Amino acid sequence: MLEFPDISSGYAFCRNPLRVCNDAPASGSSILQYNVKVGGVAVFAGHFLPPLNTDLSDVAEGCISYYPEADETSGEVWIPVLSKTDMENRYCMSVETATGDDGKDANASTKVILVPGGVSRRNWRRLRALGHDPFSHRFLNPAANFFLSARTGSWRFTLKETELAPLYFIMAEQGKVRIKELLTGKDYVDTLSAGVWALSIGNLRKKIWDDDNRLPSAFDVYRLDSENNWVYACNIGVQSAPANRDRTLVKFRNSLGVFDFIDLPGVLKKSQISDNGDSQNSIFDESINGFVSHRGRIPLKIEFSIETTPLSAAVIKCLADMVVSDEVYLIKDQALPVKVIPSIEDFSYAIRADSPQPLSLKFEAVDEYANITPDITTGTECSRRGVFSDEFSDEFY
Incomplete structure (x- = not known):
């Protein structure tokens, strides 16, 4: 066999x-x-x-x-x-x-x-010792935190308001999922077909706000098991982000293959680095009948750096997943997402920390720029727009 x-x-x-x-x-x-x-x-x-x-x-x-x-x-x-x-x-x-x-x-x-x-x-070695694979243990288990997120392995799931990414999960067969909003106890039940789905907490909060003028921050998630009984899966809590004038939102692909967000409070600095290297040479100048120094256009390499405000142990673990990711983008304060390669010079921290600690990060843009031109974002920057362009709403106050 x-x-x-x-x-x-x-x-x-x-x-x-x-x-x-x-x-x-x-x-x-x-x-x-x-x-x-x-x-x-x-x-x-x-x-x-x-x-x-x-x-x-x-x-x-x-x-x-x-x-x-x-x-x-x-x-x-x-x-x-x-x-x-x-x-x-x-x-x-x-x-x-x-x-x-x-x-x-x-x-x-x-x-x-x-x-x-x-x-x-x-974790793979431990799951084998327990007689499970990752999906029978968690990601297809209706009585577990089945979302494809590496933020936590616990049944309790906490997100900042600034980090509300879609929560991906797999439905092996058609089934029902129930979300209970804990402030009022109201249930939201849907039948989902087999396949890959994503739960948008942001859209759910907006729906409840539009319907009931409430902005909920705590939810319980239930699924039907094989015996058609509701079983408790996990709790999702939304925290308010601490007030901070300077913050950077980073989008990255986590270890489980889907996108996640991490909010980094701190001042983001931008450096443009040029490297002459071997680009300088000599060319013949007929007017003086001799050689003169010459250099062609050289590319600029862009680096971003940030000194974060003190971070908790949970955020540092999420940060580690971001640093090793193969796909990372800077989102906030950029007209369009900038793909970068992250690094941390000193990623040492106390295992049993008495207080949060800051970290210094660098993000190197994957593109080098030899031609410096204004950014194109919407495609209409070079055209004159009137008062009824798309950037204005139909409502006036």
């Missing part, structure tokens, strides 16, 4: 071990072939002497893309990201062993749904 022995839920992160095995008896002469498909497309083939035992995580990570970004502008509380059909067509990995001279006679097969991202090695 061919199987993924470490996967019990049918879902697997592509950055964690993805071991496929079969229980064929050992053989010293019979060479078999195994074929790997992702999204129905053949991506890899190999040969083995039974039994098969190999890790396909590198193949998985190289063949799938991140989930599409949830569009909160629709105003919906539950935002569909991917249908189950899309997941099976784009994120399903199938493995089959084959016999015959051409390797086309299928012998055994197995499949798994891939999810971008992964958990830490320590």
Whole structure:
């Protein structure tokens, strides 16, 4: 039998071990072939002497893309990201062993749904010892914090008002989700189809404000289990952000493969660095019949730096996830998001801190600029606009 022995839920992160095995008896002469498909497309083939035992995580990570970004502008509380059909067509990995001279006679097969991202090695090792995978333990467990967020592994989920990113989650099958607003006890129940969804806390708060003139900050989340009973999943709390004149919002892709936000209070500084390097040379000047120094245009490298105000231990852990992220953007105070590479010179802090502590961060823009021109944001900067342009509303006070 061919199987993924470490996967019990049918879902697997592509950055964690993805071991496929079969229980064929050992053989010293019979060479078999195994074929790997992702999204129905053949991506890899190999040969083995039974039994098969190999890790396909590198193949998985190289063949799938991140989930599409949830569009909160629709105003919906539950935002569909991917249908189950899309997941099976784009994120399903199938493995089959084959016999015959051409390797086309299928012998055994197995499949798994891939999810971008992964958990830490320590957590993976611990989950194996407990007999779980990350999805059976948490992300498909109706009685757990099932959101794809690395901010906390607890049932209690706290966000600042300035960090309200969509909360992604996976529905393996169609089911109901209930949110209870704790101020009045009012319930919001929806039936969601199988697939990937995102909960917009910002849109939910706006809906309650528009309907009841209240701005809620605490919610309980429930899901129906396999026996059709409501089970408690987690609590979501929204905190007010401390007043601060200078703050920077950073958007980053977390360890579980979806976007998150972190709000960094502090003064953001911008540096433009030029490096002459080997760009200076000599050219011949006919007027003096000799060589003169010359330099072509050199690119400018832009760096941002910030000295944060004291941060709590929980924020520092989220900050660590941002620093190692492969996709980071500076959002606030920029006309458009600027893709950057973050770094921290000294990332040391007390494990049992008596008080919050500040940190110094640097963000290096990925683009270099040899041509310095005014930024284009809306595309209409070069045209004269009247009083009834899009930047004005239809209401006058």
